[in-house]
Amino acid sequence: MSARGATAAVMAKEWAQIWRDPSTIGLVLVLPLLLMFLFGSAVSLDTTATRTGIVDRDRSAASRDLVAAFARNRYFAIQEAPAVEPLARAMLADEVRGIVVIPEGFGRGLANGRPRDIQMLTDGAQPNTAAFIAGHARGLLATWSAARLGERGEARPPVLQINARYRYNPGLRSRYTLVPGAIAIVMAMIGTMLTALIVAREYERGTMEGLLASPIPVPLLVAAKLFPYFVLGLAATAVCVGVAIVAYDLPFRGTFPALLLISAAFLSAVLGQGLLISAGTRNQFVSTQFALLSGFLPSLLLSGFLFEIDSMPQPIQYLTYIVPARYLIPPLQSVFLTGDIWAIFWPNAAIMFGFGAFFFWRVTKAIGRTIA
Amino acid sequence: MSRLSRLAALALKELKVVLLDRRARTTLVLSPIVQLLLFGFATTLEVKAIDIGLVDRDGGRAAQEMVAALDGSPNVRTLRNYHSEAALDEGIARREVIAGLILPQRLSADIAAGQGGEVLALLDGRRSNAAQIVGGYLGQIAQRAGAELRPAVRGPPQAQVQTRHWFNPNLDYLWFTMPAMIAVITAVLVLSVSAQSVAREREFGTFDKLMILPLRPHEILLGKVAPAFVVGVVNCLIYAAAIPLLYGVPLTGSLALLLLAIVVYSMSLVGLGLMISCLAGNQQQAFLGMFFVTVPLILLSGYASPVDNMPAWLQPLVAVNPTHHMIVISEGIFLKDLPGDLVLKHLLPMLAAAVVTFTMAWTLFRARSE
């Protein structure tokens, strides 16, 4: 009876503190909006028209036709120059990302069956873009050649052709991948950052002594401190999901109970992680730094939402197993794009709850019953 | 003379406060090392070790060749057979495989008859980037299998594209990440140091003592520049040495120019950090303020995704983002031996940002120093 009253009292106190500090509300409302905006609008891996220089040394009918084909293609924004040198300079200055050179005798070569290759020079300093435009240039030339053969009735269809269909994301929009990832980051930040501050603050200000001297059992104390932030984390998640669906028209093919389950599981893990940092360091500044290093960065880099975990070196792959966000990304992407895939949800949620329970136990031990 | 010695004393104090603080050292030492290793090893654009599903309704030679080609690919880790398209779909949904091929019933017969065969590939669009790359792999694998099935069928020779990647011949992604990291880590470090500087004095109660000393506001602010500056420049030097040694990225341009750029860049960041610090009432607010500024700075810099892909209405924000300019300069000096005039072109906006942010920090400091 009295333990329940004490727990409720600590919870009420946490709420009161949250309402009194505008920066907490900022973290819950502004951070989701900011990150959703950045990952929804600014960060995009969808290559659009890349500024590309083109030098036509041949100036034959065929070469002009190829130049026109480049100009029509949606992946290229063509800028023609008489020679490579000015374009090379433009590439240094980041004004073009690639240069297509059509050699002299290109048209003649095609006509007499001894074709001359065209050259694609790219800005390797932007490897992503370079790879994309090199690939697109190859594709464009192949299509163009096939079309010319077709006109002359010499078309040779490939023996085996792949007809690719992208499930759950037919337009292959990177936003569909990035936005759920951004939600994971928001949750990780709220979880670790906010809670990293809350116990450390009690130690720094000397209020921990008052709590420890009271009869409330430590596990209840920890639970009572955690719960309001759990609710805040869910609120921030709700903000994110709302923005994702309304502003960035992401499909939501799963169900909300499933989303609630996986969010709750992840939050239990990161809130516990933040509290453990907080109880371990007992210092707000160090806490935030550790939260950044152990919460934000791993969620961004090691969760598999930007970089494929299977492609990382083996030691780093092992490291990802202790990053809670690793278990969040697959269910989160699925609940948006695919539906309720319980085969993915259950094991991942169980692991995340396991993390939560472990951290909770560690925090209880770390706080202990004594002050020094 | 005496004013200069006061400034020196102030700068020395600020340096010691940052460098002697065990807590600040965790940020300054641990965080760059973790980031250098984590970013260096974790950021990869390659897609290796993929799992592919297969629904074989053909059962003929075409299927054998296809399986052989898949087995031969260094990127394919496992090949799983599914009995139906629905089962394959389920396998993709459960993330058992990232992609699956469906070989139609008459594939071998059609090819034997001299016709072309089409294979349906289903890919997991939840992982858009990886799926796109896997799609490319599958196209190449199909081509290889096709060549085995019908080696003689080759049309008239066609023009090919000869690609040469300037500045980074093997398109090593690290060659891009590492020089950009200098700008990103400098931003994180310089901002966390400078954003705490005034807020910390307020919270620890040393602010009054500082204000009672015969120091002028701009001297106090200049003193606070010192640690952030040292942090920025020292980091740049460490990275400039570590990146070629650890990751083999060439440093083709002038180290002096890079240092100059880092100095100007750090100034613009310190100004920003001091602004946050003057506005913040305590350390927590300073920290959150710093986070709210750092994240957009990095995400709008061209580091996380190419600037070219961002919508036009965001481009003005990119143009005033010092981190963007620093990344361009750093990439340029490492990989492109960027000439001085082009460095200057990106140096000037950073300088302008430094002037603006400093003026604002000074104004805020004076307004809030009571």
Next chain:
Amino acid sequence: MAGNALLDLDGVGKRFASPGRGAPAMQALQGVGFVLEPGRIMGLIGPDAAGKTTLLRICAGLVVPDAGEVAVFGDSVARLDRSRIGYMPQSGALYAELSVLQNLTLYARLRGLSRELWDERIAHLLDLTGLAPFTRRAAGRLSGGMRQKLAMACAVAAAPPLILLDEPSVGVDPLSRREIWQLARDLAGPETGIVWATSILDDAEQCDDVLVLHEGRREYFGAPAGLAEFAAGRCWSTPVPAENRRRVLRAALEQPTTIAGRIDGGEVRLTLRSVADQPPALGEGAGSAWRERRPHVDDGFAWLLDDASVLKPSAVAAAFPQIAANPDAPAAIEAIGLGKRYGDFVAVNDVSFSVAPGEVFGLLGPNGAGKSTTFRMLCGLARPSAGHGRVAGHDLTTASAEARQALGYMPQKFSLYADLSVAANLRFVAGAYGLAGAHAKEAIERAVENLSLGAFWQLSAGTLPLGVKQRLALAAAVMHAPRVLFLDEPTSGVDPLVRREFWHHITAIADRGVAVLVTTHFMDEAELCDRLLLISQAEAIAHGTPEQLKQQALAVRTAGATLEDAFIALIAAQRERIRAEAA
């Protein structure tokens, strides 16, 4: 062994690991024991770092001792029922951003008070503390005295039979201190036991028993009268003309036969080392009509903790150039109609005074009365809303940075860099005052020598004991030999030994011609000032020498003869006047 003792400690010891770089491990307690019976108040007194806080924490179950037996309510502390103790930590453990009511409710519920009981109990506590009109105010915005009362109310929210209070009266004005004592007595039932840790010896007189701790050991346990008795036959006083008192006291304290001394009314009062010693002959101008006095607790305390050291003439003061006394010299500090408002709230209203070179001027008043704001306006840290202040001829809110060169300042809160070493802090301050090279080195060496900081040279300032921190702060404030010295509660929370040393320096510095403005809550310190200004509720309500203040107090009501009585009477008179005007 008492059957129903609340606390029964025997042979308790505790050792702590080194707190930081270079600092040694510390034996906090060694072989301490005592018994607390129901209905008694035990004072836990001792200098800084004596182990008072550790001992309280052991009783509250927050620190596990390395040795000895601790029984609470007759049972081992390991099985302590925490709802039956009311522990008030030194920090107060209040949530600064939460309201008075929120803090009280939290602790009432935490201690297991049930819903039906807590409303009534909180109403009772609010009534007793006088905090009822401020229930919605954030605890961080309360004055020091109110904050301490609230913290105490939070600690005893559930009416526990054992109350442990860690320095509840630190930094609190005399009026609030009386109220806090009254509150403690009101809160304690006939069966309640209280442990009251303090370094203020006036508190000790009010206790039933006192336990004197020194360097972790029990030096005395018994009635306060017994403590005072140690100094029997050693206390002497003699009347001295006002203009000579400080100098005479200083000279007496520099005698090897003297342990402690103070100004008491118009007299200099000394505690001697031995009953065989005679009071020193102090030359002309000093009285020689020595009379033996009844010893007080502080005399006994001074004798008990005497380490045979003798105060030397203040070398800190010797480093100041002597400014020749000149009756025509302009005032060093001038406040002319100073006022400050924050929105509707008037913090300071029309305060005027001036301080001449060589004068020690004391600002007195209850917590939150406007002393600190007045102080900050004169230093240029806050902009006056009305009037203006001048320091050494400059208005510091508008003057250039160089004008602050004439000023030395010691803030209320320790405000040097905790992570920097003593050396680095001093080097920074010297540099900021424009001292460079050999000059800086010399000034720093002098400060370190004069304030005995040499042993702490390489330690981080944050890890120093409180007394050493205050010495470091003083060193930083006087290193450039300023003509004006501002000291804001320089001895708050400091033990009597350090306070004596501090005032030895302060009065000697003033005698070099430096104007000193000081705020304090200790009336024995106020007696050392040339003139005092009493500020209450933003207004200056009394002004003059300590003797004049006592006269003014007698004029408004019959009060006792001490400065503390005068302080309380003058404030009470002001409150009555305000109430009358309102009615």
